[in-house]
């Protein structure tokens with residue numbers, strides 16, 4: 001069943017950080033009059049309006065990944081295009097390319113290692129699972145034998161992105177989307193080869209993120225791969241996100257991300273900074289996969 005935005009009851013999710021009923025009323029109450037015209041202009045853009053209405057939502061992330069400007073009253077499309085070209089936005093898009101690239105690499109290497117079992121790729125939380133979809137499209141086109149051997153699983157607590165993901169991937173039978181809580185151990189399947197998690201850690205405290213990483217680690221096969229990212233703070237984007245969207249994120253350095261992954265049991269942790277500079281892109285392994293023990 002699909003839901004329209006109007007009949008969608010907001011869930012209590014860590015990425016929904018907005019608390020005020022009305023942002024302009026709060027700005028007025030706080031005497032931040034200079035932000036009112038900025039607010040008015042930004043709300044013509046579909047990207048900014050979604051960010052303001054639903055903080056760090058799956059639609060916001062997917063709009064960044066799709067990179068197709070849209071908005072209201074003519075000017076909205078222009079504002080949207082400008083926002084999609086900002087350094088912070090381009091950097092966020094790079095985590096999507098990281099995910100697609102590293103899932104493909106992991107699937108190919110697992111396939112080349114000659115495992116007789118199906119290769120299982122999990123995205124948690126998946127939002128709109130565009131990275132998994134694009135990997136499936138590439139494999140289907142270029143490596144049909146490998147494609148036949150991969151199963152994709154997406155987990156999210158919100159049925160709306162799950163329905164949109166089902167629609168997006170309807171031509172690929174190897175997809176399975178489940179409504180489950182990423183913060184509960186029983187939501188995770190076992191025997192997974194690749195896990196990707198984007199845009200979630202930013203909304204979790206260190207303690208919650210450590211627990212989440214432990215669950216991902218337990219769910220992986222020995223030698224399985226974990227693909228993730230962390231955001232660094234960009235002063236201007238963070239100011240606008242806080243003031244206009246009440247978006248409060250946990251920013252982490254490459255060292256902090258590495259320490260958390262290491263303490264959760266991961267080995268062979270590799271981090272790189274994306275070319276724009278606000279994302280740390282990470283790949284880690286669960287030991288025991290032939291030469292990579294903890």
Ligand SMILES: C[S@@+](CC[C@H](N)C(=O)[O-])C[C@H]1O[C@@H](n2cnc3c(N)ncnc32)[C@H](O)[C@@H]1O
Pocket residue numbers: 013014015056057058061062124125126127128155156157158161180181182183197198199200
């Ligand atoms: C910013 S999106 C990230 C999704 C996707 N990985 C991406 O990069 O677009 C956040 C998603 O996390 C989901 N979410 C938040 N808390 C969750 C939880 N405890 N369990 C499962 N999904 C959750 C939301 O429903 C939303 O779809």
